[in-house]
Structure formats: structure tokens, C-alpha cells
Amino acid sequence: MLRRTLLAASRSPRLERAARTAPVARSVVRRYVAGDRAGDALRVTRELCSAGLRVTIDNLGEDVTERAHAERTAHEYVALLRRIAEDGLAPWAEVSVKLSALGQKLGGNGAAPSPDGEKIALDNAARICAAAEAAGTTVTLDMEDHETVDSTLGILAQLRVDHPRTGAVIQSYLRRSEGDCLALAGPGSRVRLCKGAYDAPASAAFTRRRDIDLSYARCLRVLMNGRGHPMVATHDPRLIDLAVALAALGGRDPGTYELQMLYGVRPRAQARLAAEGQRVRVYVPYGDDWYGYLVRRLAERPANLAFFLRSLLGR
Ligand code: FDA
Numbered sequence: 001m002l003r004r005t006l007l008a009a010s011r012s013p014r015l016e017r018a019a020r021t022a023p024v025a026r027s028v029v030r031r032y033v034a035g036d037r038a039g040d041a042l043r044v045t046r047e048l049c050s051a052g053l054r055v056t057i058d059n060l061g062e063d064v065t066e067r068a069h070a071e072r073t074a075h076e077y078v079a080l081l082r083r084i085a086e087d088g089l090a091p092w093a094e095v096s097v098k099l100s101a102l103g104q105k106l107g108g109n110g111a112a113p114s115p116d117g118e119k120i121a122l123d124n125a126a127r128i129c130a131a132a133e134a135a136g137t138t139v140t141l142d143m144e145d146h147e148t149v150d151s152t153l154g155i156l157a158q159l160r161v162d163h164p165r166t167g168a169v170i171q172s173y174l175r176r177s178e179g180d181c182l183a184l185a186g187p188g189s190r191v192r193l194c195k196g197a198y199d200a201p202a203s204a205a206f207t208r209r210r211d212i213d214l215s216y217a218r219c220l221r222v223l224m225n226g227r228g229h230p231m232v233a234t235h236d237p238r239l240i241d242l243a244v245a246l247a248a249l250g251g252r253d254p255g256t257y258e259l260q261m262l263y264g265v266r267p268r269a270q271a272r273l274a275a276e277g278q279r280v281r282v283y284v285p286y287g288d289d290w291y292g293y294l295v296r297r298l299a300e301r302p303a304n305l306a307f308f309l310r311s312l313l314g315r
Helices: 002-009 013-021 025-032 038-050 067-086 115-135 146-162 177-184 209-225 237-249 267-275 291-300 303-312
Strands: 054-059 093-097 139-141 167-171 190-194 229-233 258-262 280-286
Touching (some): 013 291, 038 280, 190 209, 209 237
């Protein structure tokens, strides 16, 4: 119930305005977000890489309503990738991209992908993939609400024709995801498996934690037994242990899969796993459009919520 309320709040412009004007809220933001500018993300990336971790950088923002905004986001990624190359951070650093930030929902009713929007997002994403290739690194498409999955996987398939190392996210809370993992477990594929952070109806998604975890384990088994590069995105210690065990059972070397976590979440575990020889990648978001991302993080960890609400009320 609390999670659903928070996820509804993540789309409320009124609450977003309140959060943005509360100066103390910044301290919560700082835990999960590298800063407002690309330079902040690159500074954090250098620190993490020198500690033996890898990084995927996300320019925060989603659901753009103007084409010019989508073009600016693509331009920002192209410039970011140039700086990743210049700073010698490729292939340690790659980028993560939301198609709704590249225009996927433009031209329709604004709530779901439309054919015009998909074309705009595909063109923008192709520019980013070309820039990543030139920089010597990769792009992974984030997965957003359940109504975007077919559209995002369709765009992924088109991108992979010219940029076969483009990756995508699969969310274990969706009932369809084991099938999607089977379809994506072929040679060269890069699949980031997470539990899922959006609200979804019971017809499309498992709602009990146990069912989401069991689905995660099934998807993980498919990906680890496949011929692609699984990216195990979770902070859940039991699922991380399962991933490492399945990789060992399947005779996978540490470099043929990755463990991935979010910036600010279980940083000590990130360092420990890397020291144990695992390949660990940290998802580092930056930008001033942090509201939706932050509220999804609070929905995962209600213990952070009281602190955040107090900061909103200025107490
Ligand atoms: P779970 O929520 O069960 O948490 C396990 C433990 O981790 C908790 O007990 C706690 O200790 C710690 N923890 C988890 N979240 C925390 C938080 N916010 N603050 C503090 N501690 C926390 N989702 C999506 O829908 N689309 C996407 O594209 C992505 N992309 C993505 C990339 C990467 C690299 C990661 C790690 C995650 C995502 N996600 C995502 C988010 C994902 O779906 C999920 O919401 C979070 O990872 C939390 O789920 P866990 O698997 O960590 O388990």
C-alpha cells in the first residue's frame, strides 16, 4: 500500500515542486544522485573505477513532452560519451538510457509509446549507440512502466542490428519476463535483470515479494545458462549468492557476467564483492531531474521515508 502510494507520488507535479524547494531534501538526494552535472558523474565514476568498480551513468529524466527536450537529452549523452573516452574511462564506464527521455511517448496521448515517438526515440538512441561505439563502450536501455516493454524490446532489436552490444533491462516482477529472458539469452546479448521499480497491475505483475524473488531466480537461471552476458542488478544478498553459485556451476568466468547495484545502496557490499574478484558495476545517476528516481528509491526502502518527509516539512 505504502509502495503504491509512493509510486503514485513519483508522478505528482505538486509533490515534485514541494520536494524541489525543500533545501534539506538535498541531503537525501545526494545519497543516491552524483550531482547536477555530467562533471559530477564523471568525478564519482573516477572514484569508483579507482576502487576497482565499473560504472553505468544515467542522465536523469523521463517522459519528455517536447521533441526538442528529447534531442537535448541525446546530445547530452553524446557529449558525455566523448568525455568518457577522453578521460580514459571506457570500457569501465558505459551509459544507461531511458527511451521515454528520448521521445518514446511523443505524438500519442503522452502516457504510452506511440509510433511517431518510437521513431524519434530510435533515431536518438541510435546516435547514442554510435557515440558509445566510437568511445569504446556500451549502452543499456532501462526498462520503465509495464506498458513500454514491447516498445522498448522492439527498439532494442532494431538497435542491435547495427549495434549488437546494446543491452536492455528485464524486470522479474512482470509475469512475462521469464519468456523475455529466454528470447534474449542468445550470443552477444546483454541483459540486466532487476526486480522492477514501477507500479503495475496484478494482471501483468507479481505483487508478493516472494513471487517476485522466485521469478528473479527463474530468470537468472535462464540467463546464466544462456550464451549472453547477464547483468545481475540487485542488492538482495540471497539473489547475489544464487547468481555467483549458478555462474560457478555453469563454469562461467567472473568476466562473463556482472553484479550491479545502485549508487548509494550497500556501498560496502559493492567493494567487498569486487575485492572477492567479482565484476561489479554501479549505476550512477546525475542531473537535476531527480524527483521520480528518488521517490522510486524511497519506495524500495520506506525506512528512508521518515527522514525525507521530515526534511520536506523543514523539521
Ligand atoms: P530489495 O528491494 O528486496 O532490496 C534488497 C536489500 O537491498 C534491502 O533489504 C536493502 O538492504 C537494500 N536496498 C534496496 N533498495 C534500497 C534503497 N533504495 N535504499 C537503501 N537500501 C536498499 N528498475 C526498473 O524498473 N527498471 C530499470 O531499468 C532498473 N534499473 C536498475 C539498474 C540497476 C543497476 C539496479 C541495481 C536496479 C535497477 N532497477 C531498475 C531497480 C530495481 O528494479 C529495484 O527496484 C531495486 O534494485 C531494489 O530491489 P533489490 O533487487 O535490490 O531488492
